[in-house]
Amino acid sequence: MSTDAAQSGETTQIEVTEIAAEQALDLLESEDLDPGVAGLRLFVQQGGCAGLSYGMRFDDEPESDDTVFTHHELRVFVDPASMNYIEGSVxxxxxxxxxxxxHVDNPNVVSECGCGESFRT
Structure with a gap:
């Protein structure tokens, strides 16, 4: 079951700046995706010299176990495993x-690789 944390009054665990939301919404619309349903998926994957890296892509809709955040009209989908690593990020x-x-500003990062593409928590 997805939850819309930003609209349900829960503490927001992932934030998106206004400029980031504007850029993502422009890209969503250029892909002919409906921003009322589709959104930006933010996830963590194994890889990079520090062990973990961020991934972003557009999805047509959230998965059933995603947490859904809405900032500046942009929907952001985060799966439970990724949330463990990126909670509190901007x-x-x-x-x-x-x-x-x-760019993801993650307060959980204890070290990053030199190029800033991967991290460790």
Missing amino acids: VDYETGLQGAGF
Whole structure:
């Protein structure tokens, strides 16, 4: 069963900045996905030199056991296993000399690899 934590009054465990939500919603719409149903899946996978890495993709709808967060009209889907690693994180969109992209600020990280692509909790 999915829950919409941001709308049910529960403590929000994943946040999304306004600029990140705007960028993701633009991408969702360019993929012809309905932002009222579809959303950004944020997950953790094995890999990278530090052991774990973030993954993001668009899904048509949440899975039955996902937690669903809504920020700035963007729905974010997180599976239970990934939530253990990324609870309390903030998803942001950054621009700079090395390019632009989504960034996860995770308070649970104890070390990151040099390139910032993988982490350990």
